[in-house]
Amino acid sequence: MEPLDPNTARAWLVTALAEARAGLAEGGIPIGAALYGADGGLLGRGRNRRVQDGDPATHAETAAFRAAGRQRSYRGTTMVTTLSPCWYCSGLVRQFGISRVVVGDAVTFQGGHDWLAAHGVEIVLLDDPGCVALMRAFVAERPELWNEDIGE
Amino acid sequence: MEPLDPNTARAWLVTALAEARAGLAEGGIPIGAALYGADGGLLGRGRNRRVQDGDPATHAETAAFRAAGRQRSYRGTTMVTTLSPCWYCSGLVRQFGISRVVVGDAVTFQGGHDWLAAHGVEIVLLDDPGCVALMRAFVAERPELWNEDIGE
Numbered sequence: 259m260e261p262l263d264p265n266t267a268r269a270w271l272v273t274a275l276a277e278a279r280a281g282l283a284e285g286g287i288p289i290g291a292a293l294y295g296a297d298g299g300l301l302g303r304g305r306n307r308r309v310q311d312g313d314p315a316t317h318a319e320t321a322a323f324r325a326a327g328r329q330r331s332y333r334g335t336t337m338v339t340t341l342s343p344c345w346y347c348s349g350l351v352r353q354f355g356i357s358r359v360v361v362g363d364a365v366t367f368q369g370g371h372d373w374l375a376a377h378g379v380e381i382v383l384l385d386d387p388g389c390v391a392l393m394r395a396f397v398a399e400r401p402e403l404w405n406e407d408i409g410e
Numbered sequence: 411m412e413p414l415d416p417n418t419a420r421a422w423l424v425t426a427l428a429e430a431r432a433g434l435a436e437g438g439i440p441i442g443a444a445l446y447g448a449d450g451g452l453l454g455r456g457r458n459r460r461v462q463d464g465d466p467a468t469h470a471e472t473a474a475f476r477a478a479g480r481q482r483s484y485r486g487t488t489m490v491t492t493l494s495p496c497w498y499c500s501g502l503v504r505q506f507g508i509s510r511v512v513v514g515d516a517v518t519f520q521g522g523h524d525w526l527a528a529h530g531v532e533i534v535l536l537d538d539p540g541c542v543a544l545m546r547a548f549v550a551e552r553p554e555l556w557n558e559d560i561g562e
Contacts, residue, residue, distance in 0.1 A: 308480065315468075315476035315502075324467035328460065332561060349501020349522070350467075354561035370501070409484060409506035 259334060259357055259380065267360050267382050270294055270338040273303055274362065275388055277318065278340045281305035287400075287407050288392050289341050291318035293326045293356070296334025302326030308407055317407075319347035323354070332356045340389045342369035344408055352377055362389030366397060367408070411486060411509055411532065419512050419534050422446055422490040425455055426514065427540055429470065430492045433457035439559050440548050441493050443470035445478045445508075448486025454478030460559055469559075471499035475506070484508045492541045494521040496560055504529055514541030518549060519560070 270292060277290025292303040304321025307313045316324070319339050329335075336358040337343070337351055343359065348370030351359055358380040361371060365385065375381045397404045422444060429442025444455040456473025459465045468476070471491050481487075488510040489495070489503055495511065500522030503511055510532040513523055517537065527533045549556045 312480055313476055314478075314480050314506075315472045320467045320472075324465055326466075328464055328466050328558065330558060345501040345505040346498070347501070349497040349499070349504075352501075353497035354466075406480065406482060 262336065262358065262360070262380075262382055266298070267338075267384060268386075270336070270360060271340070271362050271384055271386055271389070273300065274318070274322075274338045274340045275386070275392070277303055277305040277322075278389070278392060281310070281318075282392070282396070284310050286310045287403060288396050289318040289339070291322040291337060291339040293322045294336045294338065296357075301329070301335065306407065309403070314407075317344065317347050319343055319350060323350060336360060338362075340386075341393055342367050342371050343374075344369045348374050351379060358382065360384060362386040363393050365390050366393040414488065414510065414512070414532075414534055418450070419490075419536060420538075422488070422512060423492070423514050423536055423538055423541070425452065426470070426474075426490045426492045427538070427544070429455055429457040429474075430541070430544060433462070433470075434544070434548070436462050438462045439552075439555060440544050441470040441491070443474040443489060443491040445474045446488045446490065448509075453481070453487065458559065461555070466559075469496065469499050471495055471502060475502060488512060490514075492538075493545055494519050494523050495526075496521045500526055503531060510534065512536060514538040515545050517542050518545040 282288035286309040287306040302325030307316035340362040342364040425444040434440035438461040439458040454477030459468035490512040492514040494516040
């Protein structure tokens with residue numbers, strides 16, 4: 259797999275961040291994700307649905323994965339997420355062989371991206387100020403909702 | 411947490427196995443799960459929805475977790491599943507602090523239950539003939555569907 263062009267990574271993150279912001283506007287947890295195919299086409303996008311649907315099982319990465327529908331293979335695909343994937347979403351990436359993860363914010367929350375890297379997944383950390391600011395403000399304003407979403 | 415009574419474990423597995431069989435009858439992947447509370451009450455039950463809903467993100471454990479709705483804590487809860495949880499579902503258990511996993515079949519498929527045990531989750535392996543027979547027959551009859559469901 260070729261290294262990801264940094265401009266492409268940032269362009270893809272815009273999609274995930276738009277999902278996160280839409281979630282915030284709905285009163286939800288502002289985490290968004292998008293799954294891109296090996297050819298660079300968008301396969302699916304989505305956001306955390308805990309508040310909107312009362313659904314604790316749909317984290318942003320899960321939502322994007324679901325939106326992509328059934329796929330025969332995830333080889334060469336990239337999961338783009340505004341926040342470092344938790345163990346649940348990291349397990350999703352590992353199980354289905356998603357090749358790469360682009361992370362907007364690995365500062366506010368450190369999920370399983372090191373574990374994924376150790377298992378051969380390419381990790382691209384963007385340290386995006388927009389993602390970090392969005393998550394920081396949310397965690398400060400709604401700590402109980404944030405803790406609920408990560409099981410703490 | 412007190413050790414789980416073996417009769418209780420087997421009774422709970424009946425719930426998960428009923429979900430798996432219902433899935434098979436629908437033409438789906440026959441894996442079922444149920445989440446039980448610390449007090450022994452059923453919180454949620456469900457089955458793999460890949461075929462029925464065209465939804466690759468809903469494995470049995472995820473379905474049971476979703477059906478349980480939003481919970482403030484998973485301390486003391488038990489995830490009962492007909493088949494050893496894959497990385498995705500193992501990640502779910504770890505992230506949300508589900509205390510115990512009861513597995514009907516860890517022969518046909520070995521998921522992340524050793525990893526969970528290493529991280530403090532109590533694992534109860536039942537080696538249930540009904541679960542093993544159901545999964546073995548399915549994998550033999552629909553290998554392409556089974557491989558799709560585990561990303562292979």
